[in-house]
Amino acid sequence: MRLATLRDGTKDGRLVVVSADGTACAPAPVKTLQEALERWDEVAPQLAAATNFPEPLDASQLMAPLPRAWQWLDGSVYSSHGALMDKVLGVDKPPVSWPLMYQGVSDKFYGPTDDVRMPDEALQIDFEGEFGVIVDAVPMGTSAEDCKQHIRLVVQINDWSLRALAGPEMKSGFGWVQAKPPCTMAPFAITPDELGDEWRDGRCCADLLVDWNGKRFGAANGEPMGYGFHELVAHAARTRDLVAGTVIGSGTVSNENFRECGSSCIAERRGIEIVDEGAPKTDFMKFGDTVRMQGTLRDGRAPFGAIEARVVKA
Amino acid sequence: MRLATLRDGTKDGRLVVVSADGTACAPAPVKTLQEALERWDEVAPQLAAATNFPEPLDASQLMAPLPRAWQWLDGSVYSSHGALMDKVLGVDKPPVSWPLMYQGVSDKFYGPTDDVRMPDEALQIDFEGEFGVIVDAVPMGTSAEDCKQHIRLVVQINDWSLRALAGPEMKSGFGWVQAKPPCTMAPFAITPDELGDEWRDGRCCADLLVDWNGKRFGAANGEPMGYGFHELVAHAARTRDLVAGTVIGSGTVSNENFRECGSSCIAERRGIEIVDEGAPKTDFMKFGDTVRMQGTLRDGRAPFGAIEARVVKA
Numbered sequence: 001m002r003l004a005t006l007r008d009g010t011k012d013g014r015l016v017v018v019s020a021d022g023t024a025c026a027p028a029p030v031k032t033l034q035e036a037l038e039r040w041d042e043v044a045p046q047l048a049a050a051t052n053f054p055e056p057l058d059a060s061q062l063m064a065p066l067p068r069a070w071q072w073l074d075g076s077v078y079s080s081h082g083a084l085m086d087k088v089l090g091v092d093k094p095p096v097s098w099p100l101m102y103q104g105v106s107d108k109f110y111g112p113t114d115d116v117r118m119p120d121e122a123l124q125i126d127f128e129g130e131f132g133v134i135v136d137a138v139p140m141g142t143s144a145e146d147c148k149q150h151i152r153l154v155v156q157i158n159d160w161s162l163r164a165l166a167g168p169e170m171k172s173g174f175g176w177v178q179a180k181p182p183c184t185m186a187p188f189a190i191t192p193d194e195l196g197d198e199w200r201d202g203r204c205c206a207d208l209l210v211d212w213n214g215k216r217f218g219a220a221n222g223e224p225m226g227y228g229f230h231e232l233v234a235h236a237a238r239t240r241d242l243v244a245g246t247v248i249g250s251g252t253v254s255n256e257n258f259r260e261c262g263s264s265c266i267a268e269r270r271g272i273e274i275v276d277e278g279a280p281k282t283d284f285m286k287f288g289d290t291v292r293m294q295g296t297l298r299d300g301r302a303p304f305g306a307i308e309a310r311v312v313k314a
Numbered sequence: 315m316r317l318a319t320l321r322d323g324t325k326d327g328r329l330v331v332v333s334a335d336g337t338a339c340a341p342a343p344v345k346t347l348q349e350a351l352e353r354w355d356e357v358a359p360q361l362a363a364a365t366n367f368p369e370p371l372d373a374s375q376l377m378a379p380l381p382r383a384w385q386w387l388d389g390s391v392y393s394s395h396g397a398l399m400d401k402v403l404g405v406d407k408p409p410v411s412w413p414l415m416y417q418g419v420s421d422k423f424y425g426p427t428d429d430v431r432m433p434d435e436a437l438q439i440d441f442e443g444e445f446g447v448i449v450d451a452v453p454m455g456t457s458a459e460d461c462k463q464h465i466r467l468v469v470q471i472n473d474w475s476l477r478a479l480a481g482p483e484m485k486s487g488f489g490w491v492q493a494k495p496p497c498t499m500a501p502f503a504i505t506p507d508e509l510g511d512e513w514r515d516g517r518c519c520a521d522l523l524v525d526w527n528g529k530r531f532g533a534a535n536g537e538p539m540g541y542g543f544h545e546l547v548a549h550a551a552r553t554r555d556l557v558a559g560t561v562i563g564s565g566t567v568s569n570e571n572f573r574e575c576g577s578s579c580i581a582e583r584r585g586i587e588i589v590d591e592g593a594p595k596t597d598f599m600k601f602g603d604t605v606r607m608q609g610t611l612r613d614g615r616a617p618f619g620a621i622e623a624r625v626v627k628a
Contacts, residue, residue, distance in 0.1 A: 070382065070421035073491060093487045102488040103417045107384035107557040119455055119553055140628050141433055162553060173407045174416040175489020177387060178553045239433055239476060239492045243421040314454050 001048050002188040002303065003153070005033055005063045007111075013063040017050040018188055022305065024053035033066050033189065037244040040136045040152055044191075062305075064109035064185035065155060066134060070243045072106035072183070073236050074130070074159055075099050076251030077226040080258055084271030088280070089167035099227040099235050102175040104159070106247065110184040112307045116160060117314035118181065118287075124163035125285040125311055127212070129264035129293045131204040131222050132157045132249040133229045134189060138242035144234035150242075151229055154195065154204055156186035156295045156304040157249055163267050163284065183249075186293065187305035194303045202228025206295040206303075208253045210264050213289055217269075218262030220255040222295070264293075287313050315362050316502040316617065317467070319347055319377045321425075327377040331364040332502055336619065338367035347380050347503065351558040354450045354466055358505075376619075378423035378499035379469060380448060384557045386420035386497070387550050388444070388473055389413050390565030391540040394572060398585030402594070403481035413541040413549050416489040418473070420561065424498040426621045430474060431628035432495065432601070438477035439599040439625055441526070443578035443607045445518040445536050446471045446563040447543045448503060452556035458548035464556075465543055468509065468518055470500035470609045470618035471563055477581050477598065497563075500607065501619035508617045516542025520609040520617075522567045524578050527603055531583075532576035534569040536609070578607075601627050 004025065005013035012032040016025035029046045030036050036043045076082060077099050086093065110116055118125050134153040142150070165179035198205040203225050210218040227235070232248050253264045263269045270280035285291075294306040318339065319327035326346040330339035343360045344350050350357040390396060391413050400407065424430055432439050448467040456464070479493035512519040517539050524532040541549070546562050567578045573590075577583045584594035599605075608620040 068384065070384070071419065076488070091487055094485055096482065096486050100486055100488045101491050103419065103491060105385065105417065105554050107560075108555075117454070123553070140431065165553070168410065170487035171408055172410050172414055173405055173484035173487065173489065174390070174414045175487065177415045177417060177550060181553045236491060239437070239479070239495045240419050241422075246421075 001191045002194060003033060003047065003065055004057070004187055005065050005067055007061045007063055011068055013067050016055070017047050018057060019053040023057055025055050025057045026050040026053045034245045037134065037136050037152060062113070062187045063111040065187065065189035066109060066185065066245060066247065068108055069106040069245050069247045071246040072104045073101050073246065074104050074249035074251060075101045075227070075232045077232065078224060078251060078254035079226050080256045081252045081254030081268055084268050087274050088267045088271045089170060091167060091170050099232050101232065101235060104176070104180045105182050108182045110182060110309065112184065112187045112305060113309065114184065115310050115312045116184060118311055119314045121286055123165060126161045126163050126266045127291045128159040128161055128252040129208045129210050129218065130157045130159055130249045130251060130253060131295065132247055133233070135233055135242055135246050135248065137244040138233060138237045140237055140239065140241045142234060142237050144231045147230040147233035147237070148202060150233060151192060151202070153189040154192055154199070155189045155247065156293065156307065158184040158291065158293055158307050158309065159249060160184065161265070184307050184309050186295070186307045188303065190303050195297070198297050202230040204295065206297050208264055209294045209296050210262070211292040216262065218264045220253045220258070220261050220264055222250065222253050224255060225250055285311050287311055315505045316508060317347060317361065317379055318371070318501050319379050319381055320375045321377055325382055327381050330369070331361050332371060333367040337371055339369050339371045340364040340367045348559045351448065351450050351466060376427070376501045377425040379501065379503035380423060380499065380559060380561065382422055383420040383559050383561045385560040386418045387415050387560065388418055388563035388565060389415045389541070389546045391546065392538060392565060392568035393540050394570045395566045395568030395582055398582050401588050402581045402585045403484060405481060405484050413546050415546065415549060418490070418494045419496050422496045424496055424623065426498065426501045426619060427623065428498065429624050429626045430498060432625055433628045435600055437479060440475045440477050440580045441599070441605045442473040442475055442566040443522045443524050443532065444471045444473055444563045444565060444567060445609065446561055447547070449547055449556055449560050449562065451558040452547060452551045454551055454553065454555045456548060456551050458545045461544040461547035461551070462516060464547060465506065465516070467503040468506055468513070469503045469561065470607065470621065472498040472605065472607055472621050472623065473563060474498065475579070498621050498623050500609070500621045502617060504617050509611070512611055516544040518609065520611050522578055523608045523610050524576070525606040530576065532578045534567045534572070534575050534578055536564065536567050538569060539564055599625050601625055
């Protein structure tokens with residue numbers, strides 16, 4: 001099942017069920033995705049029952065499938081990414097025995113083709129291609145095994161980052177506020193079964209195709225997460241109840257063979273350049289730059305649709 | 315003007331205007347505080363016009379004045395607190411030229427007398443007495459001076475902390491997730507004018523009386539913030555629009571003469587013990603412990619009401 005949210009003038013939009021070919025949609029029995037997540041056991045079967053898709057899907061009207069959330073917790077669990085990032089940011093942090101995670105702004109997720117407003121190119125504007133999950137209500141202390149059943153939807157996210165601010169904020173120990181403006185979401189939130197056997201051990205094993213200004217930049221696969229999403233959910237729920245609609249991200253998708261498959265963010269490529277050439281040479285994004293991101297299955301299908309965003313001056 | 319929210323079975327409760335003596339209330343023209351904040355210029359005069367308070371205020375029915383928020387950003391801007399905390403947590407972090415701030419869980423604020431659920435005493439349960447502000451919508455890039463007018467309400471908060479997790483999470487550079495369960499709010503959100511001349515330069519200059527298990531623990535004054543709230547708001551808004559209803563905290567209220575006035579959290583007292591006696595001797599909270607916090611003006615008035623919370627096993 002694939003779900004999308006259409007603009008209707010409200011902050012939460014109008015939930016629709018999307019046809020298998022992604023060209024049409026059916027109205028949902030509840031108004032918003034948030035509402036569906038709060039009553040998932042009751043609402044999901046009604047959503048899944050849609051067989052008639054009377055409404056052409058107008059791509060220009062797509063919001064983020066969840067246009068705002070009560071909570072957004074982003075992990076960073078690809079080890080090949082972490083090592084390079086520490087080099088780029090000049091951070092020397094101890095190895096930890098838990099999944100790295102921070103809480104980010106969640107009152108707004110940009111829609112897939114929304115222009116993304118940034119205050120200043122000098123802040124080193126970067127994209128970060130990720131996969132994420134959306135859970136229903138998860139009680140505090142739920143085990144990782146039990147968290148598997150709370151993962152209701154899988155999403156694809158661009159976690160925009162301002163690298164000039166990221167290193168200094170990390171060194172303060174308080175984590176990121178200014179370095180992390182709102183994220184963009186790809187059009188469709190999907191149930192894990194849409195991924196077939198490319199949903200494995202709580203991981204979205206799709207390739208994440210990233211194009212920067214129309215040129216292929218990365219095609220890393222989502223599989224090698226150091227922790228599965230169910231483990232990220234359990235980590236988040238250790239000392240708090242997770243509200244229905246909590247979004248949890250993987251962190252930048254990255255593979256050990258990054259020299260071949262490319263990267264899902266600019267900072268990682270700069271890290272490779274530092275290792276290989278002694279200094280970074282790839283610059284960050286400029287106003288007007290575009291990035292396209294598309295999670296793509298072995299058979300070529302793109303179940304999340306694509307993010308196609310442009311950076312503009314705020 | 316003082317505002318409170320009463321239980322009505324919904325997550326956002328029912329907004330009321332509270333009488334000057336705090337014993338009665340009047341219905342509000344909008345259902346929730348969130349709604350009022352989204353249309354503050356229009357709604358605030360209607361709230362302020364209440365002169366008849368027909369309903370006795372039932373203290374047992376008080377929720378947090380804002381029972382959930384789209385965003386909670388907590389500063390840490392009392393320098394006497396920061397220095398002691400670094401000692402306690404074993405953190406060696408660089409001095410920074412901006413206000414320290416992290417984003418915390420905001421989908422739930424405990425009401426003033428709600429029992430607070432914690433998973434394990436071994437996680438070193440601590441209270442942190444703070445003041446905070448609630449803003450209306452603040453556009454990205456708003457100056458500190460202009461942020462003054464966006465501060466619509468002042469609140470009093472207990473930012474519960476799990477100290478065994480706080481140091482390790484800080485050292486990771488990602489900031490706190492597990493170390494920061496939901497906060498408690500005192501009953502009344504007040505307009506700054508309620509503080510008279512004890513609202514100065516964007517600071518709430520009230521004493522914060524803290525009693526742990528019925529015994530006075532601290533009475534620090536809110537004034538010596540290293541940054542005013544308007545500067546915290548501007549810091550938060552540098553790279554994001556702040557949604558109406560964003561709550562911004564001061565961090566633990568602390569004074570340089572902490573040996574005389576006491577502390578607003580246990581960890582700070584332990585820091586003093588480390589400095590003075592070589593080792594901490596005050597233990598953290600146990601299940602069943604209570605903490606009372608009351609912001610108190612020179613003339614003895616307590617405009618926020620009081621937090622009276624008990625820690626219980628989740």
